[in-house]
Amino acid sequence: MSPQELRDLIEQYDTITLYRHQHPDCDALGSQYAMKTWIEDNYPDKHVYALGAETTHQAEFPPSDVVSDETIAKSLAVVLDTSNTARADDKRFLNAETIVKIDHHPDVEPYGTYRMVNENAAAACEILSEFFLSFPDAVLSGKTAEYLYMGLLTDTLGFKVSHVTGKTLRIAAELADKGIDIPAINRQLFDKSYAEFETANYIRSRIMRNNGGNVACVILTMEELEALHTTPSEARNYIDEIGHVKDFDIWLLMTEKAPDVYDGSLRSKTITINGVAAEFRGGGHACASGVKELSYKEILNLLDRLDQLASVS
Numbered sequence: 514m515s516p517q518e519l520r521d522l523i524e525q526y527d528t529i530t531l532y533r534h535q536h537p538d539c540d541a542l543g544s545q546y547a548m549k550t551w552i553e554d555n556y557p558d559k560h561v562y563a564l565g566a567e568t569t570h571q572a573e574f575p576p577s578d579v580v581s582d583e584t585i586a587k588s589l590a591v592v593l594d595t596s597n598t599a600r601a602d603d604k605r606f607l608n609a610e611t612i613v614k615i616d617h618h619p620d621v622e623p624y625g626t627y628r629m630v631n632e633n634a635a636a637a638c639e640i641l642s643e644f645f646l647s648f649p650d651a652v653l654s655g656k657t658a659e660y661l662y663m664g665l666l667t668d669t670l671g672f673k674v675s676h677v678t679g680k681t682l683r684i685a686a687e688l689a690d691k692g693i694d695i696p697a698i699n700r701q702l703f704d705k706s707y708a709e710f711e712t713a714n715y716i717r718s719r720i721m722r723n724n725g726g727n728v729a730c731v732i733l734t735m736e737e738l739e740a741l742h743t744t745p746s747e748a749r750n751y752i753d754e755i756g757h758v759k760d761f762d763i764w765l766l767m768t769e770k771a772p773d774v775y776d777g778s779l780r781s782k783t784i785t786i787n788g789v790a791a792e793f794r795g796g797g798h799a800c801a802s803g804v805k806e807l808s809y810k811e812i813l814n815l816l817d818r819l820d821q822l823a824s825v826s
Contacts, residue, residue, distance in 0.1 A: 514627040516647040519613065522627070523552060526589035528560045530580065532606045534595040536746040537567055539702065541594040542574045543664030544615070544637040547657045548591060551645055554652040562588075565602035570747060572663060572701050585609050594637035596796070597622040615640055617676075618798065619787065635676040638664030642684045658691035663698060670753060675783065675800060712741050713754045716766070720755060723820045729755055729764040730816055732775070732809075738768060745770045752778040762823050767812055775812060777804045779819075789818050 514522075523529065531548055533541035545563050552561045562578035582605060590609030595601050596618035606612060614625035617634040634640045638661045645653050645661075665685055669677050672685070689695060705713065719731045733741075733748055741748065745768035755764040762784055767777040777795075779786050785799045793815050795804035804815065 514629050516644045519629060519644060520648065522589060528584060528588040530585050530588040530590050530609060531563045532590060532592040532595065533565045533602055534600045535567060535602050537565065537569055538667060539569060539572055540636045540638055540664035540668040542569060543660040544593040544641050546574055547641055547660035550654060550657045550660065554654050567602055571750065591615060598624050621796065635681045636665050636668035639681055639684055642688060646687055653691060655692045658688040659693045659698065662688045662693055663702060667702060712743060713751055715741060716751050716754055725824065726760050727762040727823050728819050729761045731755060732767045732812060733769065735769045745776060749778045752780055756780050763819050773808050775807045779804065784822060789822055
């Protein structure tokens with residue numbers, strides 16, 4: 514759908530509910546709260562609700578709203594940064610009167626009444642920024658710009674991934690012109706407490722490498738996670754700690770959530786890995802994917818596949 518079509522739809526509804534994916538990152542939360550803030554700034558009479566049970570510890574976001582099923586049923590539902598319905602944090606959006614999907618992941622499940630999907634965008638916040646900036650008559654506040662910049666900055670790993678384009682950087686510059694405090698945002702997102710620093714050091718110490726040395730893996734058991742005082746999803750946020758090594762072309766971080774049941778995050782510098790992730794109950798971006806509910810034996814099979822992939826790339 515076009516930007517004008519989305520704005521027309523927003524103007525038609527008195528109640529708008531906003532959704533994000535499970536285990537949300539700053540792109541999911543940033544796009545959700547940017548949309549909420551933008552609508553409230555420009556249409557103060559509308560009722561706008563940001564829904565979802567989980568949050569992130571990387572940055573502070575407002576608490577989620579609580580609404581009834583009846584409210585959702587009469588609302589316009591906007592689902593952000595969520596590639597498929599199973600991954601939505603609050604699946605009640607399926608009962609909304611009208612559903613809009615806004616996403617930058619491969620469109621493997623084209624759900625919703627309308628879609629604004631751009632697989633070439635670096636982040637959902639890039640798509641949303643472009644939408645907001647297409648209306649110079651509308652208010653784009655510093656707070657909205659801050660949410661958007663946080664999502665852009667984190668989903669691009671500091672503008673270092675292959676999806677970053679000139680458009681991405683131009684949008685970031687326009688957001689910066691809204692008066693956001695870029696050094697403060699960087700400190701909030703990337704500075705660590707001493708406990709987090711120790712956790713990162715432990716994860717680095719647990720790296721296993723394949724024979725060629727270009728595939729790296731960390732597997733954390735339930736006992737290790739308990740000792741680190743962290744949850745499986747929180748631990749996987751440390752995936753980038755592994756990726757700063759020049760020798761690693763592919764790296765993954767697996768966390769045990771139940772006996773011999775692991776979820777994992779996969780990353781690469783340039784090698785397309787989402788096809789292999791799809792073979793192991795996962796998927797995602799070309800260079801950033803996830804896998805779910807693998808046994809330890811399946812992890813070893815996954816490592817063999819990634820080793821094959823790296824050896825021919």
